[in-house]
Amino acid sequence: MTWFLGRWAAFDLETTGVDVENDRIVTAAVHTRGGGLDDDGREWLADPGIEIPAEATAVHKISTEHAREHGAPAAEVVHDVTARLASHIVMGGAAVVGHNVSYDLTLLDRECRRHSLPTLYDRLDGHPLHVIDTRVLDQRAVPYRKRVSETQGARQLITLAQFYGVPWDDEAAHGCSYDAIAAAQVARRISTLAHMRRLDWPEHVRAERRVSFLPFRDLSLAELHDAQIEWAAEQAAGLEKHFRKTDPEARVDGTWPLHPWAEPTSEGAPA
Template sequence: MSWHTDPMLALDTESTGIDIETVRVVSAAVIHVSRDGAIPTTWLSDVDGQEIPAEASAVHGISTEHARAHGRPAKAVTDEVVSALRDAVSVGLPIVGHNVVYDLSLIDREARRHLGHGLGDALPLDEMRVIDTRVLDQHVLPRRRRVSPTQGPRQLITVAAVYSLAWDEEAAHGSEYDALMAARVAYRIGSLIEMPREQRPQFELGRYQQFEQLRGLDINELHARQVVMAKEQAAGLQAHFRKTDPQAVVDGRWPLIPFAGTAVTA
């Protein structure tokens, strides 16, 4: 028995951009995943009447017009997403996602904007356990090259292929699909961690594998290890970027980037 066989809550958001301090949640999904199946809850926000940039719409397929016509008030969506996370933490369900530090930090900013408080005021962050498939994948398979000039080695589509998971491009990049795929990747990585190396299918794994380093960990130990791994991975990426940009900074705080300001504007 290992953490990957226990129930978990998969999380994903789609947003208006990439800057967690300014962008808005467009859609969100949480999926309760267990041996009995997957139970999704999804939200579409009206983004407070904000514009959804064309480049963001091109990724998740949600236009400004659609969000305004069919989305619910952003405050209500934020409150319900935060409540879902609080309920999960209260019963010990870990939160799983791909690069989930982005999603949790974005939800924190939306909570500050609409509810007047951050995630740390809504739930006990020290009790929250997180499984981040991007952090785990980069650790267990540290030397994987880009598969194409436009597709990075740690994108969810790439990670899914590496672990032999089918990818539906038409459904992809929606919050529900991406949350479920992250849960499936987490299960696959967990299975490979506990599998003896000689039994492990090689497919795209290659020579450089570090699955054994995470073997036998419970969810508390795995969470703690990811805090360290995320910091180390960010430091390595920052060093790489500084070869061309001496001022480059990569934030390695995980699983939530603390809010540094005094207020988030509506």
Template sequence: MNTPWHTRPMAAFDIETTGLDVEGDRIVTAALWRIDPTRRTKDVTTWLADPGIEIPQEATDIHGVTTEHARAEGRPAAEVVNEIAAALEEVISDGVPVVVYNAPYDLTLLDRELARHRPDRPLTAQPLVVDPLVLDKQVDTFRRGSRKLVDVCAHYEVPLAQEEAHGAAADALAAARLAWRIAATHPEIAAYSAEELHAAQVKWKGEQSASFQEYLRRRNPEAVVDGSWPLIASPV
């Protein structure tokens, strides 16, 4: 019998940014964990970038990084983006799945940063992704309440204090623990291989988005919900 994916090595990735626009906003901080449950080890690499643009106060209120701090302590965005890409490519080459909560946001924004700073060198391959937001909606579709990371962690009793939320390292580690908890409590999720689970999430995200779009169109017939996962295609 194969060892369940959630008991094998995994990575976890998160970014904090200048805003919510994946096409125009920039990375401010990032974190990538390498976690090995069999060895009980976890190691994190973190980055602080000078995004090259002003960090709006609304973004600073969330992650705590000001424009002045990023300019003084952060490294040039191109260097940071290159290092993030190299670290992810190492994970990908090892065949390790990457946990990313609400993956289309983080991975799409990273993709656009790569296009901005090294247009001739995208990621060599896309990672196998585990998105606890998609998993939670699949196993507990009709639960009421917020699906923000901090609230979903509270539901599953995964530690993530409100004051720690929106720190890239804390959020990424909490997402990994959340993925483990969902798989540990739902055998049907644990039964997938990492490759099978990635493919299943593509389907589930599409279904979830279609259902939400149908709900929104009861009031707004023009509502559109993008079901792309784990990456939103670049606009033509």
């Protein structure tokens, strides 16, 4: 079966920050689409157990006070989210879809470990985890897209939504359900372009330098997943090379879709 015909579990987290090793889940969403089945979705609000920085609240609009009053205990949310994803993968054969989803999967993995819960991989019982990452696909397809502005980058979800013709609402954006579903819509649009004639692409797509969706055509889900491992590593290496122009020690982790776990030292153990 080609990669775009099966069941998808669109997944997104909003968190206390961008450090996958130490930050915490604030909200989470899993929405399933496709595969000939009805749409389904669930969203969670957690009390992360730590203060939510003002910078994070400015993005997702969830304050520490609101999370403490209305959120479920963090361990409960982490268990429920991981169990739901695992169920969709094991029972429904779903692929996990998201934007820069290696961040979300890695942070979820660390939260499971923090609360001594089985990780997503632990729950799969040998079933493969297949992932569709719109950031990796878009960078492979449109490698030379420029920043939209000083404040809007080339690979942000809003940029992809605008480029692929997915509706975007600034007020609703950065809600985990909204972002998860938007990423799934972007992935569907990428799959459509991959199976269209170039002449039928929108003019603004054809105008991009060295744009190509051919690498995604007629792949199975497993083949697309394996290709993304290679593409993500190449993309990280290119970014690292760029950063080292100003910082010779810069490093960019190119592992995908999950950054490897290293047992912390006693000094570096998560709180």
